[in-house]
C-alpha cells in the first residue's frame with residue numbers, strides 16, 4: 001500500500017475563493033492510500049515546499065499529490081521539491097483545481113465537489129506511479145537562426161559572441177530584412193541603414209557565423225539539442241567565390257521587366273540583380289523566371305561580360321544537412337494585400353500607396369533618389385493624406401482583427417518627416433485611435449501634432465474618388481460628426497501587418513504552433529515569451545506577433561540568451577515518459593512501428609527457451625532516445641504489450657474510475 | 662412511488678462528462694479558459710494525456726461503463742499535433758468507435774471529438790457547454806452503465 005500525502009493549495013484567494021480547500025483536504029484524507037492531507041495558502045512558496053518535504057520525511061510518504069494550479073505551471077516545481085526530499089520526482093501528481101476548477105465555477109459547493117473529484121483522480125493515478133529515471137543526451141554546440149532580418153541578425157550576433165557557431169538561413173538573396181527598406185526609425189529618427197548595415201557586416205564577417213542566403217529550410221528532424229536540418233541553397237546562377245560584386249551584369253542585363261522587391265515594385269530591376277547596393281552578400285542572383293537565357297536559351301550577355309566569369313547557368317540547388325542544438329525562428333512579417341479594400345483605390349490609382357512604398361519613396365537611396373514626388377506624374381504633392389488601420393482592427397473579415405501596433409508610430413513619423421522637409425505640404429492623418437505606448441512614443445506623436453502641425457482626424461475614410469489629378473478623400477470626423485473631404489495629391493495607407501504566408505508550413509515542419517493568424521505561439525504569454533512549445537526552438541521578432549524594432553531587438557536578445565543557456569549545457573535530461581514493450585506479450589506484429597512518427601520502434605529478435613527448447617522470436621523494441629512519448633503506439637497494440645510510462649493504461653483507467661466515483 | 666422517485670432523480674440529473682485533453686493544445690486551451698475566467702459547468706472533468714492519440718477507445722468505453730453521461734476527446738487541430746501525426750490516428754480510430762457506439766445503442770451525441778488549440782480558451786468553454794446541452798437533452802446514460810457502480 002502506498003503512503004500518499006495530499007497538499008491542497010489556496011493560491012491566496014484564487015482557489016480558496018471558490019473552493020472549500022479545508023474540505024478538499026478533509027475528503028482527501030479519507031481517500032485510499034492517503035495518510036496525510038493538508039491545505040496551505042501558497043504551496044509553491046518556500047514555506048509550502050518545506051511543508052511537503054517535512055511531511056515526506058515525517059510520514060514516510062511514497063507518493064505526493066498537490067492540488068493546485070495547472071501542472072503546466074508548477075509541476076516541475078513540486079517535482080524538484082520531492083526530489084530534494086529524496087523522493088523520485090515522477091511520484092508527484094498535480095490536480096489542477098485552479099484553471100480547471102476554481103476559476104471557471106462561481107458556485108462554491110460545485111467547485112468544492114469538483115476539486116475533490118479531481119484530487120481523487122490524481123490520488124488514484126499517483127498510487128500507480130512508478131519511479132522514472134530520466135536519460136541523458138548530448139547537445140550539438142551549434143545554433144540555427146531562420147531569418148536574416150534584424151531579429152535574426154541580433155540573435156545570431158549574440159549567440160556567436162558567446163562563442164557558439166551559428167548559421168543564418170535567409171530566404172531572399174540578401175540579409176537585412178524589412179529594416180533595410182526603411183528610411184528612418186521612430187522615435188529617434190535615426191537613419192535605419194546607418195544602424196542596420198554595420199550589424200549586417202558584423203554578421204557576415206563574424207568568425208562564428210555562416211550565412212546561407214537565398215536558402216530555405218527544407219526539413220527538420222530530431223529534438224532539443226540534436227536537431228537535424230536540411231537547408232536548400234537555391235541556385236544563384238552566380239559563383240559567389242568568383243564574383244567580385246562589380247555589378248556590371250546587373251547594369252547591362254537587357255531584361256528590365258521585373259519589379260524590384262526591395263523597392264516595393266516602384267522600380268524595375270534586371271533578371272540578374274543585386275537586391276540593393278548594401279546587400280550582403282554582394283553577389284548578384286539570376287531570377288530564372290525572368291531571365292531570357294533561361295526562358296529561350298538566347299542572350300547570356302551577363303556571362304559574356306562578367307570579368308570574373310562568375311556567371312554559371314548550370315548551377316543547381318544544393319542541399320546541406322547540418323546538426324543543431326537550438327533553433328531560433330525569426331522569419332518576420334509581411335503586409336496584407338489590399339485587393340479587398342477597393343474603396344481606397346489601391347492598385348487602381350498610382351498615387352495611392354502603402355506605407356512601405358512611402359518609405360522607399362522618401363529614401364535617399366530609393367527609386368526617386370529621395371526626391372519627394374508622387375508616382376503618377378513625378379510632381380511634388382501638396383496635400384498628403386495618411387489612412388491608418390487599413391485592415392487592422394478589422395472584424396469584418398477583410399483584414400485582421402488585431403492591432404498592427406507599429407502603424408500609429410510610423411504614420412506620425414512619415415507625416416513629421418514631410419512637414420519637416422517641406423513645410424508647405426499639408427499632412428492629414430485619419431485614425432481610429434492613436435496608440436503610442438512605448439518609451440518616448442507618445443511625446444513623439446504629440447510633437448507631430450504640436451510642432452509639425454500634422455492634422456489628425458478621428459474617423460475612417462469611406463471612399464476615395466480620383467478627380468482630374470486629385471484624389472478626393474471622403475471621410476467622417478467622428479468627433480464633430482461632419483463629413484470631411486480632402487483633395488489629396490497622395491494617399492498613404494497604413495496596411496495591416498500579417499504573418500508570413502509560409503509561417504504555418506514552417507511551423508508544421510518545426511512542430512511549433514501558430515495562432516489563428518499564423519503568428520507563432522510562445523510557450524507562455526507572460527513567463528516564456530521567446531520559447532516555443534517545442535523544447536529547443538525559440539522565437540524572435542515579428543513572427544510571434546506585430547512588433548517594432550526596439551521590441552524585436554530585445555526579444556532577439558532574449559531568444560539568444562535562451563539558446564546560449566541551452567547550448568552551454570553539457571547534457572540534457574530527456575523525458576522519461578517513453579514507451580516500453582512487454583516482450584512476453586508482444587506478438588511481433590509491429591503495428592506500432594508503422595505509426596511511430598519518430599521511427600523510434602524497430603523489430604528485435606530475442607532468444608528464449610520454451611519448455612527447454614531454444615527459439616527465437618521477433619518483438620518490437622523502443623529506442624528511448626528517439627521516443628517522444630505521444631503514446632500513439634499503445635493504442636495500436638492489439639495485445640496491449642506496449643505501454644507509456646507516466647501515462648500507463650492502468651493509470652488512465654484509474655483516473656477514469658476515480659472521476660466517475 | 663416509483664414514478665416519484667424517477668422524477669426526483671431526473672430533476673437532480675447532474676451529468677458527468679469526462680474529457681481527455683492532449684497536453685499541448687487542448688489542456689492548455691482549458692487552462693486558458695480558466696485564466697480568462699470563462700464559465701462552463703463543473704460537470705466536466707479533465708484527464709490529461711500527452712496526445713489525443715494516447716486515448717484508447719477502451720478508456721471511452723470504461724467511462725461510459727462507470728457512469729459518465731458524455732465523453733469528450735480534445736486534441737490539437739489536424740496538422741498541429743505536437744507529435745505531428747497523432748491526431749490523424751485519433752480521427753480515424755474514433756470515427757470507428759463512433760459507429761460502434763451507435764451500433765450498441767449509445768447515442769452518438771454523448772461522444773465528441775474536437776480540435777481545440779492552446780489559444781482557443783473560448784472554444785474550449787463553448788465545446789463543453791455544447792456537450793452538456795446535448796447530454797442534458799438525452800438524460801442520464803443508462804445503456805452501458807454498470808449497475809453495480811453507484812455514482
Ligand code: FES
Pocket residue numbers: 683684685686687711712713714735736737742743744747748
Ligand atoms: S499533441 Fe495534441 S493531438 Fe497530438
